[in-house]
Amino acid sequence: MAVTHVKRAFKYRFYPSDAQAVELSRTFGCVRKVYNLALAARTQAWARQERVNYNATSTMLTAWKKTEELAFLGDVSSVPLQQTLRHLQTAFTHFFAKRAKYPRFKSRKRSRKSAEYTTSGFRFRDGRLTLAKMADPLDIVWSRPLPEGATPSTVTVSQDAAGRWFVSMLCDDPSIQPFPAADSAVGIDVGLDHLLTLSTGEKIANPRHERRDRTRLAKAQRELSRKAKGDGANRAKARRKVARIHARIADRRRDMLHKLTTRLVRENQTLVIEDLTVRNMVRNHTLARAISDASWSEFRFLLEYKAAWYGREVIAVDRFFPSSRLCSVCGTLQAKMPLSVRTWTCDCGTTHDRDVNAAKNLLAAGLAVTVCGAGVRPQRSSPGGQSATKQKTPRREP
Numbered sequence: 001m002a003v004t005h006v007k008r009a010f011k012y013r014f015y016p017s018d019a020q021a022v023e024l025s026r027t028f029g030c031v032r033k034v035y036n037l038a039l040a041a042r043t044q045a046w047a048r049q050e051r052v053n054y055n056a057t058s059t060m061l062t063a064w065k066k067t068e069e070l071a072f073l074g075d076v077s078s079v080p081l082q083q084t085l086r087h088l089q090t091a092f093t094h095f096f097a098k099r100a101k102y103p104r105f106k107s108r109k110r111s112r113k114s115a116e117y118t119t120s121g122f123r124f125r126d127g128r129l130t131l132a133k134m135a136d137p138l139d140i141v142w143s144r145p146l147p148e149g150a151t152p153s154t155v156t157v158s159q160d161a162a163g164r165w166f167v168s169m170l171c172d173d174p175s176i177q178p179f180p181a182a183d184s185a186v187g188i189d190v191g192l193d194h195l196l197t198l199s200t201g202e203k204i205a206n207p208r209h210e211r212r213d214r215t216r217l218a219k220a221q222r223e224l225s226r227k228a229k230g231d232g233a234n235r236a237k238a239r240r241k242v243a244r245i246h247a248r249i250a251d252r253r254r255d256m257l258h259k260l261t262t263r264l265v266r267e268n269q270t271l272v273i274e275d276l277t278v279r280n281m282v283r284n285h286t287l288a289r290a291i292s293d294a295s296w297s298e299f300r301f302l303l304e305y306k307a308a309w310y311g312r313e314v315i316a317v318d319r320f321f322p323s324s325r326l327c328s329v330c331g332t333l334q335a336k337m338p339l340s341v342r343t344w345t346c347d348c349g350t351t352h353d354r355d356v357n358a359a360k361n362l363l364a365a366g367l368a369v370t371v372c373g374a375g376v377r378p379q380r381s382s383p384g385g386q387s388a389t390k391q392k393t394p395r396r397e398p
């Protein structure tokens with residue numbers, strides 16, 4: 001796979017001036033408003049069995065700005081508003097392809113605050129980034145340099161629940177070259193006790209301190225729910241505390257996942273994972289499960305885009321594949337395998353670690369997919385990490 005120009009996102013913290021913070025908060029609000037208005041219009045059309053596309057919503061936006069009650073939409077840069085309509089279009093494309101649920105409305109409290117600017121919405125000169133409607137460049141903390149000659153094509157500004165501001169710049173990175181070809185392949189299984197288990201038998205633990213952070217998070221969440229009916233100030237304080245702990249867990253995870261995915265991609269030509277897309281759409285009931293699923297989707301995203309940079313292949317095997325119940329040595333399928341069973345012995349005499357056996361089976365299934373070829377389309381990674389194809393199942397659970 002030839003990789004020439006790769007788009008790569010560089011994310012930094014920044015500290016807005018008061019005026020910039022006001023402008024950005026206003027922009028986030030308008031982005032949310034436009035997204036929700038367009039979603040409502042598309043939903044009404046959907047009920048009438050009509051489809052409204054991006055162009056139609058773009059025309060609506062122009063009309064909304066001319067009304068008295070929505071004139072404020074014209075006060076912020078139009079670029080992020082157009083971008084949010086494009087994102088909604090993408091969400092509908094995924095929905096129509098049955099890859100995602102029906103798009104949901106953005107809530108003021110729960111949705112990510114962000115605004116995306118394309119080249120007409122910002123100026124990048126001499127390493128200084130100035131957004132539309134702003135006089136001064138952003139005060140960015142350059143925690144690592146942009147690569148030589150890199151110019152951003154898209155800039156996303158966001159604010160997390162802990163109140164921190166971030167800017168992410170999507171750049172063409174001419175410095176990335178594929179790794180030399182390797183002949184090794186690895187199966188990667190996701191778990192709860194361990195973050196990941198490899199078919200080589202290696203187990204990758206959850207980040208250090210995470211158990212403690214989770215305990216603190218659970219406690220903070222209990223406090224927050226106790227204060228749900230209390231006074232506003234205490235409740236806001238409890239909410240910020242929950243957000244801070246969440247942010248810390250996410251930061252540590254991200255750091256660890258970056259190092260891990262780079263290593264796995266460097267060491268292996270083919271990486272086989274389980275396709276958990278469908279399971280991720282199911283609501284999570286436990287905190288551990290929620291965090292595990294969140295880091296799994298981040299892991300997959302990082303793995304896929306790094307594989308694309310470095311000329312590696314990621315294969316996602318259908319989740320119905322009975323990887324836990326199948327003996328990786330003799331191929332016998334066990335009738336039952338409750339989650340509590342961590343090691344088991346097959347009739348052939350092999351004793352298996354549950355997760356290592358599952359990872360070995362994933363690897364075998366993934367390699368079978370690449371070999372049999374005809375009629376089977378494994379999911380290939382793309383720089384955006386979006387897998388467009390739903391592959392057929394190598395073996396389906398009876």
Ligand SMILES: [Zn+2]
Binds near residue numbers: 327328332350
């Ligand atoms: Zn066996």
